[in-house]
Amino acid sequence: MAVKYDFKSVEQKWQDYWYGERVFEVKEDPSKPKFYGLIEFPYPSGAGLHVGHIRAFSSMEVIARKKRLEGYNVLFPIGYDAFGLPTENYAMQTKQHPRKVTDENIAKFTAQLKKVGYSFDWSRVVDTTDPDYYKWTQWIFLQMFKRGLAYKATTTVNFCPKCKVVLANEESQGGVCDRCGTEVVQKEKDVWFLKIRNYAERLLTGLEKVNFPERIKTEQQNWIGKSQGADVTFKVKVAGTEYPLVVYTTRPDTIYGATFLVVSPEHPLLKEYASSIVNAEEVAAYQAQAKLKKEFDRVQVNKDKTGIKVEGMVAVNPITGTEIPIFTADYVMMDYGTGAIMAVPAHDKRDWDFAKKYDLPIIEVIKSDVDVQVEPYCAKEGAGIMVNSGFLNGLTVKPAIAKMIEYMEKAGIGKAKTDYKMKDWAFNRQRYWGEPIPIINCPHCGQVAVPESELPLRLPDLEDFTPTDDGTSPLSKCTDWVNTTCPICGAKATRETDTMPQWAGSSWYFLRYESPRDGEHAVNPDAYAYWGQVDWYNGGMEHVTRHLIYSRFWNQFLYDIGAVSHEEPYLRRSAQGLILGADGEKMSKSRGNVVNPDDVVKQYGADVLRMFILFIGDYEKPAPWSAEGIKGCNRFLARYWNAQDLIASGKVDTSDLNLDALVKKVSDDYEACKFNTAIAAIMTALNTIYARGKTTREELNTVSLLLYPVAPHVTSELYSIINNGAYVDKAKFPSYDESKLVAETVEIPVQVMGKLKERVTVPAGSDEAAVMEAVKATGVLDGKTVIKVIYVPDKIINIVAK
RNA sequence: GCGGCCGUGGCGGAAUAGGCAGACGCGUACGUUUGAGGGGCGUAUGGGAGACCGUAUGGGUUCAAGUCCCAUCGGCCGCACCA
Numbered sequence A: 001m002a003v004k005y006d007f008k009s010v011e012q013k014w015q016d017y018w019y020g021e022r023v024f025e026v027k028e029d030p031s032k033p034k035f036y037g038l039i040e041f042p043y044p045s046g047a048g049l050h051v052g053h054i055r056a057f058s059s060m061e062v063i064a065r066k067k068r069l070e071g072y073n074v075l076f077p078i079g080y081d082a083f084g085l086p087t088e089n090y091a092m093q094t095k096q097h098p099r100k101v102t103d104e105n106i107a108k109f110t111a112q113l114k115k116v117g118y119s120f121d122w123s124r125v126v127d128t129t130d131p132d133y134y135k136w137t138q139w140i141f142l143q144m145f146k147r148g149l150a151y152k153a154t155t156t157v158n159f160c161p162k163c164k165v166v167l168a169n170e171e172s173q174g175g176v177c178d179r180c181g182t183e184v185v186q187k188e189k190d191v192w193f194l195k196i197r198n199y200a201e202r203l204l205t206g207l208e209k210v211n212f213p214e215r216i217k218t219e220q221q222n223w224i225g226k227s228q229g230a231d232v233t234f235k236v237k238v239a240g241t242e243y244p245l246v247v248y249t250t251r252p253d254t255i256y257g258a259t260f261l262v263v264s265p266e267h268p269l270l271k272e273y274a275s276s277i278v279n280a281e282e283v284a285a286y287q288a289q290a291k292l293k294k295e296f297d298r299v300q301v302n303k304d305k306t307g308i309k310v311e312g313m314v315a316v317n318p319i320t321g322t323e324i325p326i327f328t329a330d331y332v333m334m335d336y337g338t339g340a341i342m343a344v345p346a347h348d349k350r351d352w353d354f355a356k357k358y359d360l361p362i363i364e365v366i367k368s369d370v371d372v373q374v375e376p377y378c379a380k381e382g383a384g385i386m387v388n389s390g391f392l393n394g395l396t397v398k399p400a401i402a403k404m405i406e407y408m409e410k411a412g413i414g415k416a417k418t419d420y421k422m423k424d425w426a427f428n429r430q431r432y433w434g435e436p437i438p439i440i441n442c443p444h445c446g447q448v449a450v451p452e453s454e455l456p457l458r459l460p461d462l463e464d465f466t467p468t469d470d471g472t473s474p475l476s477k478c479t480d481w482v483n484t485t486c487p488i489c490g491a492k493a494t495r496e497t498d499t500m501p502q503w504a505g506s507s508w509y510f511l512r513y514e515s516p517r518d519g520e521h522a523v524n525p526d527a528y529a530y531w532g533q534v535d536w537y538n539g540g541m542e543h544v545t546r547h548l549i550y551s552r553f554w555n556q557f558l559y560d561i562g563a564v565s566h567e568e569p570y571l572r573r574s575a576q577g578l579i580l581g582a583d584g585e586k587m588s589k590s591r592g593n594v595v596n597p598d599d600v601v602k603q604y605g606a607d608v609l610r611m612f613i614l615f616i617g618d619y620e621k622p623a624p625w626s627a628e629g630i631k632g633c634n635r636f637l638a639r640y641w642n643a644q645d646l647i648a649s650g651k652v653d654t655s656d657l658n659l660d661a662l663v664k665k666v667s668d669d670y671e672a673c674k675f676n677t678a679i680a681a682i683m684t685a686l687n688t689i690y691a692r693g694k695t696t697r698e699e700l701n702t703v704s705l706l707l708y709p710v711a712p713h714v715t716s717e718l719y720s721i722i723n724n725g726a727y728v729d730k731a732k733f734p735s736y737d738e739s740k741l742v743a744e745t746v747e748i749p750v751q752v753m754g755k756l757k758e759r760v761t762v763p764a765g766s767d768e769a770a771v772m773e774a775v776k777a778t779g780v781l782d783g784k785t786v787i788k789v790i791y792v793p794d795k796i797i798n799i800v801a802k
Numbered sequence B: 001g002c003g004g005c006c007g008u009g010g011c012g013g014a015a016u017a018g019g020c021a022g023a024c025g026c027g028u029a030c031g032u033u034u035g036a037g038g039g040g041c042g043u044a045u046g047g048g049a050g051a052c053c054g055u056a057u058g059g060g061u062u063c064a065a066g067u068c069c070c071a072u073c074g075g076c077c078g079c080a081c082c083a
Helices: A007-020 A051-069 A085-094 A098-116 A131-146 A196-209 A214-224 A252-257 A268-272 A280-296 A349-357 A397-411 A525-531 A547-560 A597-604 A606-615 A629-646 A659-671 A675-692 A697-707 A712-722 A768-778
Strands: A034-039 A073-075 A077-080 A121-127 A150-160 A165-167 A185-194 A226-238 A241-249 A260-263 A313-316 A326-328 A340-343 A414-420 A439-442 A446-449 A483-485 A492-495 A536-540 A573-576 A745-752 A755-763 A786-792 A796-801
Touching: A007 A098, A007 A606, A007 A712, A034 A051, A034 A525, A051 A073, A051 A098, A051 A536, A051 A573, A051 A597, A051 A606, A051 A659, A051 A675, A077 A098, A085 A098, A098 A121, A098 A597, A098 A606, A131 A150, A131 A446, A131 A547, A165 A185, A196 A214, A196 A226, A196 A414, A196 A547, A214 A547, A226 A252, A226 A397, A241 A252, A241 A260, A241 A268, A241 A340, A252 A397, A260 A349, A280 A326, A313 A326, A340 A349, A397 A414, A597 A606, A597 A629, A606 A629, A606 A675, A606 A712, A629 A675, A629 A697, A629 A712, A659 A675, A659 A697, A675 A697, A697 A712, A745 A768, A755 A768, A768 A786, A768 A796
Parallel strands: A034 A073, A034 A536, A077 A121, A260 A326, A536 A573, A745 A796
Antiparallel strands: A150 A165, A150 A185, A226 A241, A226 A313, A226 A414, A260 A340, A439 A446, A439 A492, A483 A492, A745 A755, A786 A796
16 A cells, blocks of 8 residues: 655655756757746735746646656746835835845745746746846847937826826726726826837737737737828918818718817917917816816716817818818827817717717718718728718728828828827836936936946935835935936936836846846847747736737847847747636735635645646636635545556556547647646546556556646656656656547447437447448337438437438 | 627536537535544436426527527626727
8 A cells, every 4th residue: 555645745855856956957958949938927025926826837837847758948937027116115114125025025935936846947047126137128228228219208197196106008007006006197207218109010910920819919909009090181270370280080081071170188289379269268278177187087988078169260171171160179189199180970979979069060971871960870991882072972981091092192181191009118117126227317418328338227225215206216315326427428417217117127038038147148149049939928918918018029129139039029828817716706815815825735735736726727717716626636636646556467458548548638738728628637537547446557657747747746756656766757748649549439429300319339430321220220210211311420420310 | 989708507617620518626415434534435416207408598500509690688808088
């Protein structure tokens, strides 16, 4: 009898071996094919590891362990995304330095991850807060700055009054702060931007080259938000002159139905000609109100259209020559298109609402059954024939758009334009715990890059890094550091005191892993030539429109400057679903439904935790934790352990378990992230072995190897015991014989009129006549006339009979 | 409003390309083992006494529908006054 499995000592034994012998540390080896598997490096929060991390990391862990057994040289690195607000806030609360807090948290995470037995290459750890790392983050920023891709501008930005920090659009989705949920306010600030919009088109087309799940591609496409249309110039008669007002429209074909223009309350036209506006006071009041509204009423959706007519100016429709009124309304945004639209109320819901409210004419230009005076007809592209539209009459929408653009371009009143919803990336934060932006402000030379030889530009040690209410960075208090000289002219100058957002360090860490200690390059060219692109990247859906776009952008930029040789960083992406609390709700401290992986490891061991998190359900879908369900995995591993007692000395008939089919099933399922069904298949196999009551060493070895990526400790131990101390991680992953996948005989369900009536067992590959012979023998067709037979070989037979 | 996803036992979930619905696990019941059990082992477990009925609801296509089509109801996620 095997001794009772003691997970504590066995897991410790194998972890000592893996980490002590540096089993998973790799070097470039041209004799082997490489595989680069990546997981999103964690933010080392004080709360420690979460079961969500276990799910996120365990998929690549399985793949990495499997690929090693298949002969790949596997790079499976780990690091820490350690700059950021929670650490800084915690440090302030507890009056410690963020450096100290970060180091403690990293040490805690490292210990926890090792207890789970992950096969990371611990020699390659990167820490974004390490000056040797952020030196290169700053270097990349400077390369962008030198090429005009980083610029400073004064704009209205999203500002979180609680975190006291400027937020990128991506961090303030829905008008609330990503981190604390506080409503975001608009603030005029000097802001550093990265010109991610320059890469919008390539970020779109690049998606065609990579293997990402459709939902991720769709989300990124929506986020980038490409639209094709035209800029059209309307002449505005004001103050005795003609002001060219450019509107952006995706539907230039409907211009005959444009009965008014609407400009955003922030539009420069209103500022420039304020003195010519007859109802200037009213307009000014509306502008003020719109600004307030932005700050306080963002949550309200589909609110009533409001607006006000701008008296004292009138626009001329460039196609019809008709004079039409101009309105200002807050449903037109300054930061999209040109901040001005032509309103076609007959065919746009918002314009229609507005026209009804202010009693403006509605002209139908696309024929339909609906009466546009009663409701708008919002034609999808191609639906409908143009009417009341001069030379476009009779055309369908698509050709009408093309013809109108052609006409406008010839006449010089408009031109085709592609626009994107995605905004440039607001790149500075007024906080301490981030990479200093390596720029010096010189009164003579303007913004000057810190010389590369002076990188890293280190964060100065500060006593007090509390952010200020007015939004200036705590670094500004450190005058010794701020005051410097201009590297160009030598004059007294000051340093930029804002820091980079947390997204900076994570935008290129996957490249640093390839040569983490290189002092000469961000990415060592030789290392990159070997490891290249990430073969498979797993992470969360919440990063799809942030980190996953930002890092693609940085990689494309690095490609442009020749630092890397692939445009796309990730060949394949997968995404795990959330682990919910047992109550089906998102895990949170306040709900009290948080599961701590440490507790699970203590109670059941790492193998059980790893196995259950993968068995819990569809990997990509959310799944509730179950304290009961995990027992099943615990039982299974105990049964697996005890199966060593079933190894029989004599000959064993193992034909009831098709190992080739099992190997294929498990192998394919792992590669497809279907860990739950892979594990189920291994469970079924073990059930078969137990039902039979005996097994062979070979059979159990195959099961061990299949199970090893999921539960490496217990399989390593059992494999060692039954194979005279051999190491499972030095074995080969089992392969299968394609010709042995089908059994010799198959059981064929027999349907009569589509209803299951019988089953017959026939040799595999039997033809219809042979199967019918067997069916007749069962008697189900007695007294019936066969009309038609549908036979799917080796699958099913259906007989239509009277 | 737009885009995407999804509704299967008491529960988590299976079902390759239209071909045996409910794999695997949990839970439950009964039996058994043990000095004892919140342990091990065994059997059963969608509903119905039954022919049969069953994948949110109603229609349709097909020899055959959880899977395809149309409509309705419900849920989730992303974007959101995007011109």
